[in-house]
Amino acid sequence: MKKISRRQFLTQAGNGLAVAAAVSGATARAFSAAPQSEKKVLIIGAGLAGLTCAYELKRSGFDVMLIEARVRPGGRVRTYRDPFADGLYAEMGAEYVDASDRNVRKYCRQFNLTVLTAKQYDGIYLRNRRWAMSNFKTNGLKLPYEGVMPGKLFNNEREYIQPWLDMIEDINNLPREVLALDNLSMAQLMRKAKAPKDIVDLYNYTNATESTIRPDEVNALGFVLGHYRAAGFSEDTNEGRILGGNDQLPKRFAKELTDQLYYGRTVKRISVHSNEAEVWYEEAGRLTLITSPRLVIAMPFSVLRKTQLQGKIPADKVKCIRELQYGHVLKLAMQFKKRFWDEPGSLGQRIFTDTLLRRVYHFSIDQPGPRGILLSFTSGDDARKLGQMKESQRMDRARQKINQIWSESDSHWEGGVSKYWNEDPFTQGSYSSLGVGQAKTFRALAARQEGIIHFAGEHTSGASMEGAIASGLRVSGEVKQSVDG
Structure with missing residues (x-):
């Protein structure tokens, strides 16, 4: 596969x-x-x-x-420009253009738009500890989560659903035992498979953009079929976007x-x-x-x-x-006077976290400096929590969390803006998710x-x-x- x-x-x-x-x-x-x-x-x-x-x-x-x-x-394609200085912009809605997105790329070629490949994720911040991605994978380091494999951030849940994967011979003719998973949530399935709660929690954090609902809302059949169709996905994803704004x-x-x-x-x-x-x-x-x-x-x-x-x-x-079912999603764009994340010794530019901010990444790779934007994509209950706050409270919380990840960030903070899609009257949610x-x-x-x-x-x-x-x-x-x- x-x-x-x-x-x-x-x-x-x-x-x-x-x-x-x-x-x-x-x-x-x-x-x-x-x-x-x-x-x-x-x-x-x-x-x-x-x-x-x-x-x-x-x-x-x-x-x-x-x-x-x-x-x-x-619609949910939304590029913000006005809140930022120096010609900076940020994608507050739909963002990624994968290498396999042939229709998006076809129309981009037709309209003379360039797809820019984003840099890979290069850092991990979980349970108040930091790992450089290259060191984590090369040296087979292990996250402080029960049941995980050395050097593995993604796909730790797969071994627990392997019995159901082994039952599938033809995806168009699924056995009864697999079809029955439609009546379970991903969290229920993992409990049935005796997976540690840490495995579910890690999946929740690292799949912020893929699942904007809670694990107890994720459909177990869809979850298993996604793994069947893939040999496994990883942090090495080709996540592009349109140069100049989607x-x-x-x-x-x-x-x-x-x-x-x-x-x-x-x-x-x-x-x-x-x-x-x-x-x-x-x-x-x-x-x-x-x-x-x-x-x-x-x-x-x-x-x-x-x-x-x-x-x-x-x-x-x-x-x-x-x-x-529709999930919850909130994006925060934070402007800094200096791109401290590019400095030697920094944790990196694109970070997986278990904080309220979930996934945090440098967005300004194609934009003029020295100022830059860090973008956060958060979903599920964390998006709901931030969404219930006033804008000023969201920014205060974001500033605190960013400073936990990059201790040098606070002196360069200039402000930010957020977009909570569940409070948008014309969307009232993230994207659809099968329950x-x-x-x-x-x-x-x-x-x-x-x-x-x-x-x-x-x-x-x-x-x-x-x-x-x-x-x-x-x-x-x-x-x-x-x-x-």
């Missing part, structure tokens, strides 16, 4: 709610007078999924209208959709009929009705479940929309076409920019097949 990245590991690993505003003042609106009405497509959501779908359908001659609640494109990619898509893209439209109600969809959106306090013979919903289920849905939507799809009882059916259910309604987004594919774009491509193909045959 081939070795895959952590991001690849993750990818492989009622009806509605708020009552819509009174519609007596709603204005009916046809978004095009084109004669080929069957080629009209309304798309909700201008994240990478909706943008890709709209872009490809427009190229194929469809009459597209794309509406977005925000006043910018990109937001350039959605902006390039949006530039190609100038006449089709409308911002500041918050969808309040969707009514599905056999040959027409009705969508009510709010703009500047006014409710407007749009009708379309075909609809693409490219908004997170965490938001869709709080939108009023009417019409014939199958019960299993309704259940998926209501219950699909207990959801691995066997929910991903396919989320993606399933329902008559004239199509569904795109990372929740239908894989929790990454690549997954979002892949879903947009899939849905554009579905629409073309449904209309053109």
